[in-house]
Amino acid sequence: MIEVKNLVKEFTSDEGVFRAVDDVSFKVNNSEIYGIIGLSGAGKSTLVRCLNKLEEPTSGEIIIDGVSILDLKQEDLLRERKDIGMIFQSFNLFMQKTVYDNIAYPLKINKMSKADINKRVMELLNFIGLEDKKDSYPSQLSGGQKQRVAIARAIATNPKILLSDEGTSALDPANTQSILSLLKKIVEEYKMTIIMITHQMEVAKDICDRIAVMEKGKIIEENTASELFKNPKHAMTRSFIKNLSGPDYESGPMFTDFKNPVYRLAYLDANYNEPILSKCIRKFDVDINLIAGNINQLKERSVGYLVVEIIGEEKEREKAIDYLKSQNISVEVVEHE
Numbered sequence: 001m002i003e004v005k006n007l008v009k010e011f012t013s014d015e016g017v018f019r020a021v022d023d024v025s026f027k028v029n030n031s032e033i034y035g036i037i038g039l040s041g042a043g044k045s046t047l048v049r050c051l052n053k054l055e056e057p058t059s060g061e062i063i064i065d066g067v068s069i070l071d072l073k074q075e076d077l078l079r080e081r082k083d084i085g086m087i088f089q090s091f092n093l094f095m096q097k098t099v100y101d102n103i104a105y106p107l108k109i110n111k112m113s114k115a116d117i118n119k120r121v122m123e124l125l126n127f128i129g130l131e132d133k134k135d136s137y138p139s140q141l142s143g144g145q146k147q148r149v150a151i152a153r154a155i156a157t158n159p160k161i162l163l164s165d166e167g168t169s170a171l172d173p174a175n176t177q178s179i180l181s182l183l184k185k186i187v188e189e190y191k192m193t194i195i196m197i198t199h200q201m202e203v204a205k206d207i208c209d210r211i212a213v214m215e216k217g218k219i220i221e222e223n224t225a226s227e228l229f230k231n232p233k234h235a236m237t238r239s240f241i242k243n244l245s246g247p248d249y250e251s252g253p254m255f256t257d258f259k260n261p262v263y264r265l266a267y268l269d270a271n272y273n274e275p276i277l278s279k280c281i282r283k284f285d286v287d288i289n290l291i292a293g294n295i296n297q298l299k300e301r302s303v304g305y306l307v308v309e310i311i312g313e314e315k316e317r318e319k320a321i322d323y324l325k326s327q328n329i330s331v332e333v334v335e336h337e
């Protein structure tokens with residue numbers, strides 16, 4: 001388990017002190033895919049760079065499987081670092097080395113025998129599906145292929161943790177999907193823990209078990225992917241989901257023409273089999289006018305959204321809403337503009 005406690009990272013310059021990471025605490029379980037999402041400048045890269053000590057934190061604690069890595073001596077730190085692999089948006093491959101040599105590099109550093117290196121590199125090439133490219137140079141590969149090689153290199157020494165800093169940001173949607181599948185396969189087959197940074201909710205939603213939203217150096221909201229999508233609390237989280245869901249998610253000019261209040265309902269896939277709306281109409285003296293709807297498919301679950309006008313006397317409307325809430329549906333008024 002990774003435990004980050006009250007982590008602070010400050011940069012000092014002529015203009016003063018700038019807090020890029022501001023008192024951040026979170027835990028990541030083993031074999032979990034933990035997403036950190038935020039706008040540019042939120043402090044995401046600085047935070048993960050602290051995790052593998054590319055950056056020296058100003059204060060706080062980082063505990064990996066019970067070991068506080070900030071107290072480690074140089075030699076212990078090197079061993080600990082071997083347990084953390086990292087991939088980047090820009091792939092960072094050695095351009096003068098072949099695919100084979102790129103993947104072999106960390107194994108050579110670890111003084112593995114030539115025969116063992118060969119065995120491991122061939123195994124990894126098979127895992128990423130690029131055996132036929134072993135003698136190619138990075139310049140001869142597509143973006144998606146380069147990232148596959150970077151992933152193979154990052155996991156070559158079998159680290160416990162893989163950090164991805166915008167690992168799919170430079171890729172088109174098809175390549176993004178194939179890299180996300182590869183990351184899922186890494187968790188399934190190698191039981192690795194992945195922390196992935198992204199500014200794209202569509203990436204986080206496909207793969208993350210839990211998602212933390214970062215703004216101005218702080219984690220402002222954290223939840224399981226399904227709860228975050230069903231019940232986003234913070235404006236920043238809403239705007240990330242809204243960008244993904246289209247205009248039906250929240251207020252818009254299209255919702256201003258209704259006489260009765262307009263609500264946004266959000267519900268998990270467990271609700272899909274229940275005829276909740278028709279029951280609601282039969283139980284209470286209300287009508288429901290469907291305005292918009294969509295579904296967000298997450299890693300394991302999906303979350304549905306409906307925008308509805310509930311027509312009726314206020315008392316009946318309130319009873320209907322209480323009933324919907326009792327059925328585990330989150331209900332929010334869509335503000336008229």
Ligand SMILES: Nc1ncnc2c1ncn2[C@@H]1O[C@H](COP(=O)(O)OP(=O)(O)OP(=O)(O)O)[C@@H](O)[C@H]1O
Binds near residue numbers: 011041042043199
């Ligand atoms: N070495 C540094 N010295 C001074 N300020 C820095 C340094 N590194 C980062 N910062 C500042 O810290 C803040 C957070 O930067 P960081 O790179 O962590 O953001 P980010 O969330 O990864 O953004 P992006 O999505 O653009 O990659 C920024 O305002 C940045 O200018």
Ligand SMILES: [Mg+2]
Binds near residue numbers: 044045046165
């Ligand atoms: Mg960054």
